[in-house]
């Protein structure tokens with residue numbers, strides 16, 4: 001029998017990353033393959049701008065992962081980013097059907113679904129579609145918020161709190177097309193921030209209050225968690241590429257600016273240690289010019305400061321206070337490697353900032369330990385979790401989910 005296989009594809013502004021995982025007999029996920037390919041300008045600010053270019057990058061990354069894992073992927077979970085991805089809270093209340101005149105009824109899975117659907121009844125702009133609905137908690141007859149669905153408990157009314165993430169319909173359709181053009185089906189779509197958070201954050205951090213900031217090339221995906229649930233999700237259209245572009249102001253080619261950023265920038269360094277001269281190629285690569293460490297660090301410092309400022313601004317606009325975030329900020333994405341970024345961010349924002357690495361999965365492949373893989377690893381974890389939850393629900397409910405739906409339909413028709 002073929003094992004249960006999950007795949008995740010992260011189509012980023014700089015890189016496409018694919019991860020394949022296999023489930024063992026104990027229901028534990030093991031990474032069996034990973035692949036990476038540059039998007040080469042086909043994705044800008046998280047949005048696909050060149051279908052064939054993006055499809056080719058996706059094919060290369062998937063083929064690499066498939067060849068390592070020795071399994072052919074049929075379908076894959078995919079993450080979506082870009083500033084069109086937005087989140088907002090919703091609330092829906094339903095009456096629980098009474099047993100008789102004197103006894104209130106028991107909450108059923110159908111009531112949970114009805115309350116969740118009611119919470120989703122928000123008029124969206126025509127160009128938007130619901131990407132995910134995160135269930136945040138339930139209230140019955142004025143109780144405090146319950147984390148688990150109160151199925152079986154007696155109640156008059158049930159309220160569901162949700163957090164909805166929407167995305168631009170066209171951007172979603174283009175992304176799905178790219179995956180299909182690469183010969184695969186899309187099994188599920190997740191916001192990038194949710195995927196990265198799943199693999200990087202711990203349940204303790206999510207309970208106490210934490211921010212996940214996945215800083216890529218063009219975008220920073222932000223997810224805030226409190227009391228174990230998603231409290232805010234947004235995409236800031238700024239990433240490490242802004243620092244590369246700022247370094248290009250000293251009239252050097254992009255590849256040299258990228259090299260300087262990765263090899264010489266250290267945002268913690270004091271000016272005393274910045275007297276080193278670095279030889280840098282000019283445009284066309286015919287000659288080199290000397291550039292001091294101090295000059296490039298000054299430029300990077302200003303640019304990185306703006307990036308952190310944008311993240312802080314997003315948190316402030318969402319009404320998130322320092323006191324809501326005892327676990328601070330956890331960074332993922334390629335830009336989290338920028339030397340000194342964590343201490344700079346911590347100083348500006350005023351809370352602890354750390355780099356997180358993908359976890360929650362068997363890491364036999366050293367490739368996926370890097371921060372750029374957080375997103376794709378999160379995708380396989382979320383897919384597996386969702387499938388396990390669905391199976392559990394099917395088993396715990398003797399009528400089966402289909403029968404419950406039928407019952408609900410009859411109730412609605414009455």
Ligand SMILES: Nc1ncnc2c1ncn2[C@@H]1O[C@H](COP(=O)(O)OP(=O)(O)OP(=O)(O)O)[C@@H](O)[C@H]1O
Pocket residue numbers: 011012013014015016045046081215216217218219220239240241244258261262332333334335336337338339371372
């Ligand atoms: N060692 C490093 N130091 C500084 N920056 C780095 C380092 N390694 C990678 N980066 C930067 O990380 C960024 C790429 O990260 P990542 O692969 O997470 O982006 P992406 O997912 O393709 O883009 P996005 O999430 O914005 O759509 C690039 O800007 C790159 O310069």
Ligand SMILES: [Mg+2]
Pocket residue numbers: 012013192214215216217333375
């Ligand atoms: Mg990314």
